[in-house]
Amino acid sequence: MSGVVITSGETIEPFGSSVFERSLSRVGVVDVGSNSIRMVVFDGAARSPAYFYNEKVMAGLGQGLVTTGHLNPKGVERAMAALKRFSVLADGMGIKPLICVATAAVREAKDGRAFRKAVEAETGLKLLVIEGEEEARLSAQGVLLGWPDARGLVCDIGGNSLELAVVENGKVGRRETSPLGPFRLQQIEGGKAGLREHIKSVMDGLVEKIGADHEQIYLVGGSWRAIARLDMERANYPMTVLHEYRMSPDAALETVKWIGENDLMALKAQTGISTSRIELVPLASQVLRQLVLSFQPKSLAISSYGIREGLLYEKMPASLRKRDPLIEAARFTERQMARMPGFGKKLYQFLLPIFANEPPEQDRLIRAACLLHDTAWRTHPDYRADACFDNVTRANMAALSHPERVFLGLALLHRYRNSRAASPMAALFTLLNETELTKAEILGKAMRFGAMFSVRDPGEAGALKYFPEEKRLELHLTKTGRALMGEVAEARLRSLASSLGAEVAIF
Structure with missing residues (x-):
């Protein structure tokens, strides 16, 4: 395994090369996304890792990035406070090193480098900024951690981007990144018609690059999970576990329509989805609509596993992956x-x-x-x-x-x-x-x-x-x-x- 490629072209080995040789040790990952920042601590490296600790802050770092070119100032404050807390928590748990990866917002912002330096100076944490295609690969590996036999297309939606990757036979194939994150779509002009045309144009380009012959689509990301939770509510589904929840294409399209016809705050009250997440759902649902229409899958499945689990999977021996x-x-x-x-x-x-x-x-x-x-x-x-x-x-x-x-x-x-x-x-x-x-x-x-x-x-x-x-x-x-x-x-x-x-x- 070659390790994770970051924006400088450098390759790093997450958790060090011997993580599975010391499988009783706790290992931690912080994922600094465009919308949320999450810290996950795995209780030992294993084929099915237990989650010892899991905390998320909806910082909104990437909000307004397309317009200003800079990270959201309020998001920077919230992100810094969260990262300070996570650093202290990691010390208290004896986790070293704490792997911290940053994606689209920090990658693309003019002040992204300055933010990284400030984080390291104030918290001691070093943010590793990964490219879009690498983000797609790691998300796909996270899906493989949960679905060893996964075969189809992994679609990871963040605040400022949408990454796609093909998975088959336990391996990650073609990968693409696109600007179809909800924060970016907030800046599209032309009203609903202009938004739909823009999404369709970008999605058609993705189909040309990565192909449309994918019967199964695996959905990674908080916005997809929020839509799935709303689909459960609409269908009166008896279970609220999101991981491995399945939606038919017709059901997904019906839920997109249903979301557009209902009051967001009423849906928030019914489901407990956070305000910062529910506000992005209408835009994410339009991306999902076009994803279904363009790729025409037979089924969609929700994955709670993504980049963080993909980093752990990166160091997993082949013999362990087969279990x-x-x-x-x-x-x-x-x-x-x-x-x-x-x-x-x-x-x-x-x-x-x-x-x-x-x-x-x-x-x-x-x-x-x-x-x-x-x-x-x-x-x-x-x-x-x-x-x-x-x-x-x-x-x-x-x-x-x-x-x-x-x-x-x-x-x-x-x-x-x-x-x-x-x-x-x-x-x-x-x-x-x-x-x-x-x-x-x-x-x-x-x-x-x-x-x-x-x-x-x-x-x-x-x-x-x-x-x-x-x-x-x-x-x-x-x-x-x-x-x-x-x-x-x-x-x-x-x-x-x-x-x-x-x-x-x-x-």
Whole structure:
């Protein structure tokens, strides 16, 4: 890996070359954008990094840049205050170095160099200014951190620019940058017609350069996330997790129209989007409209991962990149929170005969569920089932679609409770069809039996055999298993068999 290229042509190695050799160390990134400044601290370098700290300030550095050529004075004040705070916070957390990258506003402003010098003098932080195409590459790498199999076009919108990059086969391909950020669009003359014509002209040029054959578009950036949150509101979508939220092209266009027909402050009140963000939504929505019309994707997906995660991905060894982020996150959670770390793998092996013919995309959910099955044990017993569901559906996990979140959460709910009737999470169950609901229940009841059958290794106590055509579930006990097979264990085994629609036999 060659490192990150900055505007001087210099190549830097983010976090140093040995970050993954000291994977327990916390690493921090500050992203100084045209609109927001964010500090993220990852709790160790890993395939699925945990977020130890995350803070954002809407400084608005790039507001008015096109007109004045300079950074917004009020934005400079807010940015400096935020960076001073971040520097002190990083010292308190023992994070060295704190990597700080700056994008379009600092890159293009006449006083950008002076701002960087002032930041270094007052905070000790050195801002690394990256070019537009490099910004596109890092954002695309952030998407690959969350979606190892991502294939399509990454579109990262900032305050003053829009970056595009092609991702396929775990690599970043063609990259382009454009002046389609909301702050720049505020200066376009000619009213709504002039704005639409300008956006279309620039977007058509991007299509010529990067091609339009991209079925999937991955949307990176706060303005896209705000639009997605509004799409959820319009559609009465039951989940508010933005990462991996999907929109059809028709839905996106309908939401753009809906935004134009509604009062922004009323939408802000309904969704909790900040004032500084909601004010840019109408312009960003026009960019999204033309993006859909020009590129004609089949689907759009929201990514909460971008430049910051891309910097971490930059130093990730190829062997680590190939691992499944979901399984890695589940393993980490088991190590940190389960009573018997390592039991999840044994539970999976014990239950495998029931799920032997599942496709890979389903098998990974079964593995993850087994790893997570005991991570809520400290919760009050009356609330464990709901806590499991809530934790998974809201967890900061990658490579997990919204229906998969609900499937995993429901399986864990049934690990603690036979019935899901009257569940306060029932609205989310609508993201699954009846077959998926049944499969989640079966998995949950299988874990419910296996987890209490033996606290060390259920495989030492017995072996399951499942004959789906004969609708028969068998448990073959060892000597140890006969002693463990009490009436509660048998009741749970029969409940599992019932969910399978099978007869049970114990030998």
